Amino acid sequence: MTKHYLSLPIFGLLTAMALPASAQDADTVVATVNGTEITIGHMIVARSTLPQQYQQLPNDVLFEGILSQLIDQTLLAQSFEGELPKRTTLSIENERRSLTAAEVIENVLTTALTEEAIQTAYAERLEAFEASEEYNAAHILVETEEEALAVVAELEAGADFAATARNQSTGPSGPNGGDLGWFGPGAMVPSFEAAVIALEVGAVSAPVQTQFGWHVIKLIDTRKTDAPTLDAIRNEIVSDLQASAVASRVESLAETATIDESSAEGIDPAILQDLTLVE
Incomplete structure (x- = not known):
């Protein structure tokens, strides 16, 4: 320097x-x-x-x-x-407006983001929480229905599912015995999900076709989702409280303010790209 x-x-x-x-x-x-x-x-x-x-x-x-x-x-x-260019004067006005608004927002959030408010919001979420079903499944993916039927026959004859997946599955989970881990509704393509939902724990499906090929699925276990802990969703709650508090303050101010936007009617939005107007 x-x-x-x-x-x-x-x-x-x-x-x-x-x-x-x-x-x-x-x-x-x-x-x-x-x-x-x-x-x-x-x-x-x-x-x-x-x-x-x-x-x-x-x-x-x-x-x-x-x-x-x-x-x-x-x-x-x-x-x-000389005189400052119009763009500079307007930038200063915008910056002052923004910084002053930010001070008001900070004061609003100081009042809104109390631990009591966070706890109350969390309690409301717990009250509205509905547990959903989660599934732990494994699959063997092959290219044709004939191959899938042959896999089903091997399993019915006593072949180990994980070993068969490692030997025959073309999917990325094959080396891991076909294990897909835990997943909830909407995580899998519809036909695959429907087959999983229809299975009993420990049962193996008939061949199921998806855009990826033919699957033979085993349902390993099911469980209900647990309600989230406060620590897990604290940031989400804080973000919601912030947005709600600021929106509420703006709405309150707007109710008693005189706001006239009629002058904006008929203006071509493309004008925002015309920098020559602020030179």
């Missing part, structure tokens, strides 16, 4: 470093550029917006780099002549 302006921040930097920690706050001035102050607060905010990989750099490296960047930006900003 070049140090064309190194002489400018030295005094402020040394002063800040010399201050005891208790005397430093967001308003502590670390440098001035033609009378414009750069504070620790400016640096903290600048650091917080850096990409994560840069935030991992040592503090002394970040301090020097951020201060130099803010000085460079201040010099460049001070050199600007």
